[in-house]
Amino acid sequence: MIVPKQRPTRSRSPHPGDRLTGPPGRRRRTGGSIARTAIGSLRPCRAPATPSAARRGVVVPLVALILLVLGMIIALVFDRLWLAAARRELQSAADAAALAAAGVLLDDTFLAQRMHDGRTAPPPADRKPLPFGPARNAPATTTSPAVKVSEALLQRARREAARVAGLNAVAGAPVRLDTARNGDVRFGRLVRRPNGDMLFLQTAFDPTTVVVTAHRTRSRSNPVALLFQGIAGPAADLRARAEASFTSWLMQLAPAAGLRVPAAPIAVPWSRNNGFAAGWRESIEMGEGEDRWSYDPEAHRVTPGSDGLPELRVRCAIRPDENDVQWLVLDFANDLSATRLVAQWRYGLDEADLTDWDGRIDLTRWPKQLRAMPACPIDLANVLAGALGERRIVFVFDRFTPTGRAGTGRATLAGIVGARLMAVETRPDSSLEITLQPAFVTTRAAEAVPDWFAETSTPEIAPQTNRYVYKLMLTH
Structure with missing residues (x-):
């Protein structure tokens, strides 16, 4: 019988990891080969994601969103700053336009209209002086009907307001005003309500207030364009x-640093009743003066x-003449020097010039005494000849008392007026004839009566208004 040849088995050396299992005689090694087989059958795989890598997909869009929000906030801030600057520019333009229009109302045309309507009728001759008011017969406002301003003058004021407003740019564009009758420029007065609030009453009778409203709106087709139009809108x-x-x-009239009172060191007679050849009261207040000149x-x-305004003509000697006093030069700390007189005419009076009056002109206490001279030095006369049409505050005097020293004396001043220099003519005797016309004069050096004083004072102690010198101010 043929026995099949068996294939020899291949033995292996024991592995350190093997172990014997089963009953004795039939034990077998297990463990090592199985472990090697399991390890060999494993496929390679990626390591688990770290936490930072897992959040990377969330942080990137979040940062983009934050940057977008910050950009919008910055854009809104820039738009706000842009609008704030434009608002300040628009307010400045409106302020300038209102002041310009109010200044036009204080015009020779309105003054002539007041003269003709009896607005400046003189006070009674027997009026008693007030303790805090001007001296007897000195310039003072009397009660009279209100005067209606002509539409031509109001329209001229509107055009002036529009012209001045157009000189100001807002966000790069000029400001435009509606000059229609009921447009952006209106005239009236401020009246006090029972609760104390001030109310603007529109009227053409003696207007003392101008209200200007400037617009940069879509309804006017001129809104302010924004810098970032895609966020808050185009305008x-x-x-x-x-x-x-x-x-x-x-x-009072109080000069300050860089601010002078536009007053001339000159005085003219108040009334010819005091023995003078001519007087402001008769020639101007009562309208008896000639009207030979006009101002354009x-x-x-x-x-x-003729322009409807009466004129005062006074004679002035080159050298002092105590026998013909019609014109005085006043010693406002100038020692009556021609050089100082010329400078004070040109530039006005400062605190140093008013040292004798505590650095100011108190308008509630008249009369006042001051050293003066009845002459017009040649240097001053030459300057006056080249200053025709200019306006100044001029003093009026009641008396002049010579002191016997070089023709000088003491002048008793009764008040102030506003005058425009119209002519300086040489007479055959080499003296000068100077022509003055009434005029409105505005100055920032004027200090208005405060509301508390106006409300608490009585007529006996209230300061009197003058007809010619005004304070022009913003009251909004």
Whole structure:
């Protein structure tokens, strides 16, 4: 019998990891080969994701969103700053326009209208002087009906307001005003309500307040364009309101640093009843003076012809003449020097010039005494000849008492007036004839009567208004 040849089995050396299982004689090794087989059958795989890598997909869009929000906030801030700057520019333009329009109302045309309507009728001759008011017969406002301003003058004021507003740019564009009758420029007065609030009453009778409303709105087709138009819109509306008023109820004229009183060191007689050849009261207040000259405000020159305003003509000697006193030069710390007199005419009076009056002109206490001289030095005469048409505050005097020293003396001043220099003519005897015309004069050096004083004072102690000197101010 043939026995099949068996294939020899291949033995292997024991593996340290093998172990014997089963009963003795039939034990077998297990463990090592199985472990090697399991390890060999494993496939390679990626390591688990770290936490930072897992959040990377969330942080990137979050940062983008934050940057977008920050950009929008910055854009809104820039737009706000842009609008704030534009609002300030618009307010400045409205303020300037209101002041310009109010200044036009204080015009020779309105003054002539007041003269003709009896607005400046003189006070009674037997009026008693007030303790805090001007001296007897000195310039003072009397009660009279209100005067209606002509529409031509109001329209000229509107055009001036529009012209001045157009000189100001808002966000790069000029400001435009509606000059219609009920447009952006209105005239009236401020009245006090029972609760104490001030109310603007629109009227053409003696207007003392001008209200200007400037618009940069979509309804006017001129809104302010924004810098970032895709966020808050393409444009924004802006409005500005300005209110300018003028008053002649003044307490004092007080110069300050860089601010002088536009007063000339000159005085003219108040009334010829005191023995003078001519007086402001008769020639101007009562309208007895001639009307030979007129002033063109656009050309800024004096021309022959009538303009409805009476004139005062006074004679002035080159050398002091105590026998013919019609014109005085006043010693406002100038020692009556021609050089100092010329400088004070040109530039006005400062605190140093008013040292004898405590650095100010108190308008509630008249009369006042001051050293003076009845002459017009040749240097001053030459300057006056080249200053025709200019306006100044001029003093009026009641008396002049010579002291016997070089023709000088003491002048008793009764008040102030506003005058325009119209002519300086040489007479055959080499003296000068100077022609003055009434005029409104505005100055920032004027201090208006405060509301508390106006409300608590009585007529016996209230300061009197003058007719010619005004304070022009913003009252909004």
